[in-house]
């Protein structure tokens with residue numbers, strides 16, 4: 001499961017941060033998961049609930065923001081919201097587009113107790 005390996009990476013990052021701060025628990029973690037990142041949120045939450053048991057994130061509060069997709073057409077410069085990669089430009093129908101937002105997948109901040 002893709003989401004499980006994502007959660008495991010998040011735990012690795014948090015564990016390293018906690019170790020650097022000589023802490024045993026992370027209080028809060030802020031994540032950014034764009035709607036075009038390919039993460040299925042139900043699977044993510046399932047993996048999150050299970051994988052973090054016994055880790056530094058066990059009692060952690062997750063604050064997740066999900067930036068929506070935004071694209072810019074490379075032919076006519078139209079900017080528009082996009083739900084799927086394959087959506088063409090609504091103005092000229094071009095598929096030559098630049099995804100400018102929505103692919104985010106990152107740890108924004110970690111609060112250690």
Ligand SMILES: [Zn+2]
Nearest residue numbers: 073076089092
């Ligand atoms: Zn266009």
